[in-house]
Amino acid sequence: MKPIWIVDDDPSIRFVLEKALARENLPTRSFTQPREVLDALTDLDTGDCGRQGPQVLVSDIRMPGGSGLLLLEKVRELQPGLPIIIMTAYSDLDSAVSAFQRGAFEYLPKPFDLPKAVALIRRAVEESQREEVTEERQGATPEILGQAPAMQDLFRAIGRLSQSQVTVLITGESGSGKELVARALHKHSPCADGPFVAINTAAIPKDLLESELFGHERGAFTGAQTQRRGRFEQAEGGTLFLDEIGDMPFDLQTRLLRVLSDGQFYRVGGHAALKAHVRVIAATHQDLEKRVKAGSFREDLFHRLNVIRLRLPALRERREDVPMLTRHFLQQSARQLGVEPKRIADSALARLEQFAFPGNVRQLENICHWLTVMAPAQVISLQDLPPEVLEAPAHQAAHHPPARMEQIGHASEPVAVPATAICPPPAEPQEALPPPVPATMAGNAPAMPAFAATSPQRENDGHRASWEEILEIEAQKLLAGGQSQLWDALTRRFESCLIRTALHTTHGRRMEAAQRLGIGRNTITRKIQELGLDSPDEA
Structure with a gap:
């Protein structure tokens, strides 16, 4: 874990906090004035320092070397999501309130109760770690693999959108990779340097979803002990991905519509309007037109989201990608488990190509992980496949219209697809095959196996x-x-x-x-x- 940075000109305060946090196994780094903190942050940005950045910053408000309020403002510019706790004497409470209004996580009055101070710092650590998980950068973006015509159409659409921050609606079945497409859209966009923040609106209880999206003020409801930044604030300057938008509660759809319309929102319990500089990408596996007709989804919100629509094909619509994806996931599972990658026989691959994959790419990934663990030999044979694949009837490849980009009100010329949008893994050496068994053919014989046996x-x-x-x-x-x-x-x-x-x-x-x-x-x-x-x- 990254250290807690403590800034105070009083050595006794630094000593007490260092010892108390050490007993809680929380690392610390201390400074005597704000200038030292800013220099340390600059060193981190330029790569001249081998130390870690702060997990939480705890700063005094009045120091000979500078003001804690000015330090707060400058650190917030450098690291917007960093929780900052301001320490102050009782006579400085007005300044503490001012600091709180400027975005401080909490203030700690002096003299403070040590256990309460440690508990407050631990809460700030938990908040910092939670935001580190949600504000993932694009460096860890997984690959999008696909050579099927429908996937090539999708890659071209991502290329056309690479210079735009227009709102995009991604449709497709569960497990087909909608979040990967959203991450690719973010990675190849003008806001790529900003954060990518994802939230599944169907996975969060209705009573908590509003706070998750827009944040809340301290005391806004029972249990709101501190001010909290919502996902819109976390995604400032980047992309907010709203997964399963079709399941969003109807009353919250109105608030989302307001943000998309004028770019402003309020925290729960707040009275100051906040500006959102965020690109919104939404996704759903549901038919939103049907939900609009049924009255469970706002028509005006649907039109706000449906500026550009990308349809992601199901895996059964691009069966030719199954071998490539299978080998990729087998390699990935082997790396995760620290074992040698397994190979797969042609007969097993052929059976996987015939499988309907109701869970799409996610199901294939799980099957490959299962095979890495459960297949007894280094080469996966047909009988090694899981029962749901072996027992399922073979499906013929269905004919589906190619994936296309539906654009409303935004004309643009096609541009080259970025090379990084298509990330095929390196080709693996194929397993040596025996020479083919000759098959007899007779003129215009039907396309059936011509076996020598007769009856x-x-x-x-x-x-x-x-x-x-x-x-x-x-x-x-x-x-x-x-x-x-x-x-x-x-x-x-x-x-x-x-x-x-x-x-x-x-x-x-x-x-x-x-x-x-x-x-x-x-x-x-x-x-x-x-x-x-x-x-x-x-x-």
């Missing part, structure tokens, strides 16, 4: 066996002969035959073949390479 009995009965029946006979024959890794062998033959037939039908045009098969261009290209199929490139 004489059914032919004598005048019944033409279906390809499923032929597959069943072939599987029985191979199993009876002691064949191992049957799934991989038959899957390779099936995929090889299917792709050859599609390419034959489209005269070698891969894009058209992929569309006819219902898979992505990247998927068919990868399969052609893995299966060793020799096909002319797309015409």
Whole structure:
């Protein structure tokens, strides 16, 4: 933890506080005058000092080397979120009130009760740590991965918005990565140097949500022992991300509308209007138009938020991204657990591509973490997949309209997508594959596996066996002969035959073949390479 900075010209005050805080395992650093504090903060900004910045600042109000009030103002400019406690004698209470109005966390009258002083400092520490969590900077922004056309459209939209601070509404299913898109919008915006503050409006009780958003004054309600900055103040100069905006209580929607309209708000229990210089990005998995018609969401607020709308596709709409995401999450889980990354067999990857992923990317990430812990071998095979994947019926890739940016009232020319908006992980060496099993093809035969086995009995009965029946006979024959890794062998033959037939039908045009098969261009290209199929490139 960072130290508590103590500023007082009285050595006895510094000594008492240092010893009391040391007993509470709270580190300290002491100064005798404000000039020393400002010099230390400057050293931190220039990187000339190996020390840590303050977690909390405790300062006397009257010192020979300068005023605690002036120090308060300058420190607030340098570190707006730093809790500052002002110590003062009883005769200086007017100054203490003035300091409180200027943004001090609390004042501590002298002579003070030591246990109460320590308790006050600990409360300030908790407030500082809470804001450190919420005011995350973009340096730790996770990657957005995707090569599917819908994701490329999304990246282009982020690029077009990179010079704007316009309000954005992100829609998409739960777990699809809406917060990642919000962080990318912030990172590639004019306010990127400001904080990114996120709040899930559905996760906070209604009675507390107003205080979380707008802050409160001391004594505004029972338990409000100190003044508290809300998320709008924490996000000053940056971006406020309102997740699950569709679940916001109706009465609070009015207050949010006021902020979006005139840029001003009041703390709970406050009488002074505060100006908000904040970009707002909202997200929801709900259909807001339906909620407006149902009367549970304000229409005027909807139009304020719906300036630019970005739709984030579900994972089942971009199945070709599943292999890339799977390898990325396996690498990530291995780093978190301190183990060697596991590889995944093609058969397991194929089954994951067929899975519907109701929990979207978040569910895939959890599955990869589960596999890192639970899969017994270094190579994840099909039978290692969790039951919800193995037991689920395979889904065909659905055809969905590409993701697009809907813009209302703001025309702009397309610009280049920032290189950092697309962050694919480095390519991993593919596991060595055995040579493909040759598949027979006959002229314009249908795209079904051409297995060698036939059914004489059914032919004598005048019944033409279906390809499923032929597959069943072939599987029985191979199993009876002691064949191992049957799934991989038959899957390779099936995929090889299917792709050859599609390419034959489209005269070698891969894009058209992929569309006819219902898979992505990247998927068919990868399969052609893995299966060793020799096909002319797309015409």
